[in-house]
Amino acid sequence: MDRAIVEIRAWPGTEASVFAVSCTREPSTGANTLQREKQLNQFLAGVERRALRIAEIAIRDRDEALDLVQDAMIRLANNYAGRAEAEWMPLFYRILQNGIRDWHRRAKVRNRVLSWFGRGSSDDDYDPVAEAPDPTGRGPDEQLQSTEAMQQLERALRDLPARQREAFMLRTFEGLDVAATAIAMGCSGGSVKTHYSRAVHTLRENLGEHW
Amino acid sequence: MKEPNEKQAAEQFSERAKAAFDNSVEQLDAATLSRLNRGRHVALDAVQGNRLAATWGRWLPVTGVAAAALLTMMLVRGPDAVTLPADSVADFEILLESESLEMFENLEFYSWLDSTDLDALGNAG
Numbered sequence: 001m002d003r004a005i006v007e008i009r010a011w012p013g014t015e016a017s018v019f020a021v022s023c024t025r026e027p028s029t030g031a032n033t034l035q036r037e038k039q040l041n042q043f044l045a046g047v048e049r050r051a052l053r054i055a056e057i058a059i060r061d062r063d064e065a066l067d068l069v070q071d072a073m074i075r076l077a078n079n080y081a082g083r084a085e086a087e088w089m090p091l092f093y094r095i096l097q098n099g100i101r102d103w104h105r106r107a108k109v110r111n112r113v114l115s116w117f118g119r120g121s122s123d124d125d126y127d128p129v130a131e132a133p134d135p136t137g138r139g140p141d142e143q144l145q146s147t148e149a150m151q152q153l154e155r156a157l158r159d160l161p162a163r164q165r166e167a168f169m170l171r172t173f174e175g176l177d178v179a180a181t182a183i184a185m186g187c188s189g190g191s192v193k194t195h196y197s198r199a200v201h202t203l204r205e206n207l208g209e210h211w
Numbered sequence: 212m213k214e215p216n217e218k219q220a221a222e223q224f225s226e227r228a229k230a231a232f233d234n235s236v237e238q239l240d241a242a243t244l245s246r247l248n249r250g251r252h253v254a255l256d257a258v259q260g261n262r263l264a265a266t267w268g269r270w271l272p273v274t275g276v277a278a279a280a281l282l283t284m285m286l287v288r289g290p291d292a293v294t295l296p297a298d299s300v301a302d303f304e305i306l307l308e309s310e311s312l313e314m315f316e317n318l319e320f321y322s323w324l325d326s327t328d329l330d331a332l333g334n335a336g
Binding site for chain 1: 220221224225227228230231232234235236238239243244246247250253254257258259
């Protein structure tokens with residue numbers, strides 16, 4: 001805990017009254033804070049790429065997804081940096097999922113307004129092939145196969161109800177357990193299990209046996 | 212026997228989905244990674260900003276107490292009573308100069324110089 005020791009005393013002398021104020025701060029605090037920042041940096045560096053892809057799958061826009069992830073990182077750093085490190089993962093995804101939900105709400109309102117003027121966003125705007133990054137290091141066939149599999153999975157994920165998609169991505173992609181997923185989604189463990197089970201069932205059905 | 216197979220098939224499906232996802236994460240381009248890196252540093256800067264603000268916030272009452280104490284003395288004893296010693300101004304000037312560090316390194320020499328009568332020293336030499 002931070003503690004400042006303050007000492008005020010009059011300067012020994014004749015008529016002159018000069019005050020000296022000395023403050024001492026416990027030295028361990030600064031080192032702890034720096035250590036905390038280092039841990040937070042490591043945590044964010046470890047989670048940011050997967051978080052970006054999860055957000056991108058959910059909202060289909062990489063730039064917007066980058067903004068959402070950055071916003072989640074800032075909020076976590078501002079509000080929860082002092083919390084136990086084990087809590088960071090579910091808290092981070094809770095912030096991110098809230099951001100994604102807000103984004104969808106805003107998009108709905110925007111599309112409604114645009115539709116009044118005869119314009120609206122279309123699902124055709126998003127081209128996963130055009131958005132696919134360059135291959136790195138793998139054989140072209142293997143790369144193509146994996147990329148295609150992911151594109152099919154992304155399309156199937158987008159057809160899922162939002163809560164099922166959240167449960168599936170957090171459990172499968174991020175590897176969160178039921179309790180952490182429940183914190184991230186803001187629901188009970190039972191709901192997580194139900195959403196996840198339904199998501200897997202629907203995805204397998206939609207993607208077929210040969211996926 | 213159907214249930215274990217179903218469970219196994221679901222697990223295999225999840226593993227495959229995870230592998231495809233991990234592959235897509237590995238393929239993120241350099242520009243995107245750079246933006247993520249910048250975003251992370253913005254977040255960490257926010258923490259450092261908070262820490263600085265908290266530190267200054269902690270010192271604020273100290274400054275306030277000191278100012279209040281000084282003001283009280285001025286009110287009680289009158290503004291004329293609160294005067295710095297005449298030499299203090301010159302002392303501050305010396306302290307603010309960067310060369311003054313050199314002086315501190317040779318403090319013993321200057322103390323000796325101050326206590327020695329130079330004229331007497333010159334006559335002796």
